[in-house]
Amino acid sequence: MSHTQTQNQSTPTATVAVAVIPRATYRLQLHKDFGFEAATTILPYLQRLGVSHVYCSPISRARPGSLHGYDVVDHREINPELGGQEGFERFAAAARAHGLGLVLDLVPNHMGVIGAHNPWWADVLENGQASGYAGFFDINWHPFNEELVGKVLIPVLGEAYGEVLAQGQLQLAFDAAAGQFQLAYFSHRFPVDPHTWPVLLDAALAELEAAGGDASLRARFIALSAYAAALPDRSEVGEAARNYRADVIAPLKQQLAELAGEADAAGAIERVLATVNGAEGHDELHRLHEAQAYRLASWLAAADEINYRRFFDVNELAALRIEDERVFEATHALALDLTASGVVDGLRIDHPDGLRDPAQYFERLQRGHARRLAQRLPDAATPVATADAQALGIYVVSEKITAAHGDQPDDWALHGTTGYRYGMLVNGLFVDRRQARRFERIWRSFSGVETGYEDLVTDAKRAVALGPLGAELTVLATQLKRIANTDRHTRDYGFSTLRDTIADTAASMPVYRTYVVDQASAQDRRFIDWAIAQARKRSAAADTGVFDFLRSCLLAEFARDDEAHRPQVLQFAWRFQQFCAPVAAKGVEDTAFYRYHRLISLNEVGGDPATFGTTVAAFHGASSDRCARWPHTMLATSTHDNKRSEDVRNRIDVLSEVPGVFRLGLRRWHLLTRSLQREVDGRRAPSPADEYLLYQTLLxxxxxxxxxDAALADYRERVAAYMTKAAREAKRETSWMRPNAAYEEALLGFTRGVLGRSAGNPALNELRTRATELARFGGLNSFSMALLKYSSPGVPDIYQGNETIDLSLVDPDNRRPVDYAVRDQMLDTLQPLVDALDAPDRAAVQAALQRMAADPADGRLKLWTTWRLLELRRRDPPLFENGDYLPLKVHGKAREHIVAYARRTPSAMLVVVAARLYVGLLGRPGAPLFGEACWGDTTVDLTPLREAHLAILEAQDVLSGQRHALMQPGVADSGHLRVAELFASLPGAALYLGPQA
Incomplete structure (x- = not known):
């Protein structure tokens, strides 16, 4: 539903696209079992809930069976497993009919490549550097290992290449329909370069002659062999040679397919396959393999020798050179056609930190959309991002993780991020910051881990740089050594010293990456200087002057006046930045987060476990900044990338208020489970750290x-799968690279034992009792979080199912089917409350809301809050799109337990008041949540709002329907809202003043 308008100018009328800003989005994870048809069935529910846009996971063709869509194999086609083009068109039309727009998730950084499903990658494997797609992928064709020059290492084998060959697991195969020889490894198929066919075709000719085959068939074999031999070698990468190969190979395959349709020819080919595959020593098969543009290798070889850039350390995902405009157009044409046609309103961009130049990328998105609309934009010398973000043609957000001390660059042509930072900011409000040291002592005492979080992160990042990403590190070190050799002052720095220096600096980088293109910004310089200084302190290098050399290269200042070598320096700086992002992601999210368990609700994507909670002042500061600079960024509290859902975090947050209770519980649970513990390699299993993680996870x-029994069995296996993944990610006792079967067996035995049965299981019974207590307070946290999220500056996003209480763990657990029928029925049960909000007698409404607040763990209160605030966003979009943000002061005995602010425009205002830290507020189970006994003299100061709204004295709470007098002329305490009166039904309120109030 992209809108266009015409703008009168002195030149002919031009069409100007204006981005549609979503009111709220709802994220769906699409896959073969939940495609477009299934998604269409829930559109009426999503419309009723009140979101404006359906936010879809990637819809381009992915590897068969993909459950996430990030392993795209063809950007030009809509995934047939989801319903294909026709299914998408029906889904999009149905969404429009329900007044819903679409936001699509795009994957520009990488493609799925293992298997025979990616036509571009298959062409590269077949033709090497002579492929027309060789420049699409970020392949180092001249790696450190000279034997790999002109080849791509494919680390797909389960064992060493020699063993695979000796065991006959690698076979020569023939696809008769495609006219293609292949190397087969189980289900994998790799093309054989037609230039290497002659030895096979000549052998088939010999077989045919020995059998007395038809002369015409023999002639056709001879001709095919001659054509194949005449193909230019893969090393001939000129345009003429490349075009000739491309023109000849397709008909060559067609002719071979036709020839194979003859029974005698097919028989001859089959006998050649049998001979090659059955030969002792497999020498012929080995020679054929060595003649290809790829080398098959053990998956363990990836860390040392892989020579294509990947998504993190995932061998199956090869990085694209999206900075090449040909690659950009080839991968984005479908998406931009959909935005220009008005079918799609917005794009979510996956992992922009993997791109060489994200600023260039986002500008190309906007220009590509505008070009399809024949829209006039500033010339290329004027960045699109200099315009007002709301005037950009398409709504764009980036999946960007920002540090508290950094931010997404202001010059990117987009509207913000996908909201990870907001999720952790608002989560921190429900963590008692005063208990940080006590929790650190509890964690260290129980786990025995003495390393602080920041040192642990640096160690983990360095281990990732030297280990799983070691091949990428070698590429960087090779580049840096070549640069060093150009200057007499730096040429003595050795390869190993440079490699260690790069690893130390990447591990010390305080952000995911910098964005140097031609020269460093002030922010880039600050981060690089910080990383260099920290790395220098930790380094064991004899000559730390090497860090000065590296710094000058990262800032693109080395040999600034040397035009001959400056491109090398820039290439190195760009590649280092692309290296830093996966080092950070793998070192922090996928290692440190699974080693440091002080309070695991803080161990979340976009978060910093070293920061124990958020002050109200910090929340206000971040919200004010977001309102001013990124008013249309997403607000996410649960995502498909979460380590645990928002509601699991909200429960665990409660532990921060009761450290003594948690410490005693740990001791008790450990004693009750001693019989389940084992000894592996002379140490206790599970480790104390994993045991600590398990208890928090269960709570x-x-x-x-x-x-x-059935529900417990299902939950038991979910937790067992989670604990296995967590232990492997931690890489302490076991790992994905080197699974420790004995340790994992002990861990699973312990986990399943704790959850073994309900009756006669004191450890589980005690954990369930404690979890039930936490569930009430966690549910209240979820209520307050929803109240804040749907009224804060930005575009709230709901991850599928999280409009109610959802207790999911990390993927794949958080991608389980969602029961939308139950959620729709819950709305049915809440509808009478909506109808009664304006009734004269409000006693029934108040009683119903108080009952929901007494049992918030059932999800009704969270759903009610979400539904009511989404309805308000629908009623008054300008208030949330453009409204100011004003922090409000709170006075009185419970002031630390309140967050209050206002949103306002010239015609409307919303006052939001939410409770937090409920255990500290109530003091004991069963204490009253409402009235003077709880809130006493606590008031919210509304006097900063007086000038703007002198004539508006009364507002209605959209949650309870209750009307409250805000400002009364002549009354002494006018403008001081008493919380005890405000919180008569719920521990939160959203007071709306507007034309329709």
């Missing part, structure tokens, strides 16, 4: 209410 995710 955060145990289902509320009774658990029958």
């Amino acid at each position: 955060g995710s145990l289902p509320a209410g009774e658990l029958d």
Whole structure:
């Protein structure tokens, strides 16, 4: 539903696209079992809930069976497993009919490549550097290992290449329909370069002659062999040679397919396959393999020798050179056609930190959209981002993780991020900051881990740089050594010293990456200087002057006046930045987060576990800044990337208020489970750190209410899978690279034992009792979080199912099917409350809301809050798109337990007041949540709003329907809202003043 308008100018009328800013988005994870048809069935529910846009996971063709869509194999085609083009068109039309727009998730950084499903990658494997797609992928064709020059290392084998060959697991195969020889390894198929066919075709000719085959068939074999031999070698990468290969190979395959359709020819080919595959020693097969543009290798070789850039350390995902405009157009044409046609309103960009130049990329997105609309934009010398972000043609957000001390660059042509930072900011409000040291002592005492979080992160990042990403590090070190050799002052720095220096600096980088293109910004310089200084302190290098050399290269200042070598320096700086992002992601999110368990609700994508909670002042500061600079960024509290859902975190947050109770519980649970513990390699299993993680996980995710045998069994296996993944990610006792079967067996035995049965299981019974207590307070946290999220500056995003209480863990657990029928029925049960909000007698409404607040773990209160505030966003879009943000002061005995602010435009205002830190507020189970006994003299100061709204004295709470007098002329305490009166029904309120109030 992109809108266009015409703008009168002195030149002919031009079409100007204006981005559609979503009111709220709803994220769906599409896959073969939940495609477009299934998604269409829930559109009426999403419309009723009140979102404006359906936010879809990637819809381009992915590897068969993909459950996430990030392993795209063809950007030009809509995934047939989701319903294909026709299915998408029906889905999009149905969305429009329900007044819903679409936001699509795009994957510009990488493609799925293992398997025979990616036509571009298959062409590269077949033709090497002579492929027309060789420049699409970020392949180092001249690696450190000279034997790999002109080849791509494919680390797909389960064992060493020699063993695979000797065991006959590698076979020569023939696809008769495609006319293509292949190397087969189980289900994998790799093309054989037609230039190497002659030895096979000549052998087939010999077989045919020995059998007395038809002369015409023999002649056709001879001709095909001659054509194949005449193909230019892959090393001939000129345009003429490349075009000739491309023109000849397709008909060559067609002729071979036709020839193979003859029974005698097919028989001859089959006998050649049998001979090659059955030969002792497999020498012929080995020679054929060595003649290809790729080398098959053990998956363990990737860390040392892989020579294509990947998504993190995932061998199956090869990085694209999206900075090449040909690659950009080839991969984005479909998406931009959809935005220009008005079918799609917005784009979510996955992992922009993997791109060489994100600023260039986002500008190309906007220009590509505008070009399809024949829209006039500033010339190329004037960045699109200099315009007002709301005037950009398409709504764009980036999946960007920003540090508290950094931010997304202001000059990117987009509207913000996908909201990870907001999720951790608002989560921190429910963590008691005063208990940080006590929790650190509890963690260290129980786990025995003495390393502080920041040192642990640096160690983990360095281990990732030297280990899983070691091949990329070698490429960087080779580049840097070549640069060093150009100057007499730096040529003595050795390769190993440079390699270690790069690793130390990447591990010390305080942000995911910098964005140097031609020269460093002030922010880039600050981060690089910080990293260099920290790395220098930790370094064991004899000559730390090497860090000065590296710094000058990272800032693109080395040999600034040397035009001959400056391109080398820039290439190195760009590549280092692309290296830093996966080092940070793998070192922090996928290692440190699984080693440091002080309070695991803080261990979340976009978060910093070293920061124990958020002050109200910090929340206000970040919200004010977001309102001023990124008013249309997404607000996410749960995502498909979460380590645990928002509601699991909200439960675990409660532990921060009761450190003594948690410490005693740890001691008790450990004693009750001693019989389940084992010894592996002379040490206790599970480790104390994993045991500590398990208890917090159970407290955060145990289902509320009774658990029958079936429900307990399902939950047991979910947690067992989670603990296995967590232990492997931690890389302490076991890992993905080197699984420790004995340790994992002990860990699973312990986990399943704790959750073994309901009856006669004192450890589980105690954990369930504690979890039930936490569930109430966690549910209240979820209520307050929803109240803040749907009224804050930005575009709130709901991850599928999280409009109610959802107790999911990391993927794949958070991608389980969502029961939308139950959620729709819950709206049905809440509808009478909506109808009664304006009734004269409000006693029934108040009683119903108080009952929901007494049992918030059932999800009704969270859903009610979400539904009511989404309806308000629908009623008054300008208030949330453009409204100011004003922090409000709170006075009185419970002031530390309140967050209050206002949103306002010239015609409307919303006053939001939410409670927090409920355990410290109530003091004891069963204490009253409402009235003077709880809130006493606590007031919210509304006097900063007086000038703007002198004539508006009364507002209605959109959650309860209650009307409250805000400002009364002549009354002494006018403008001081008493919380005890405000919180008569719920521990939160959203007071709306507007034309329709």
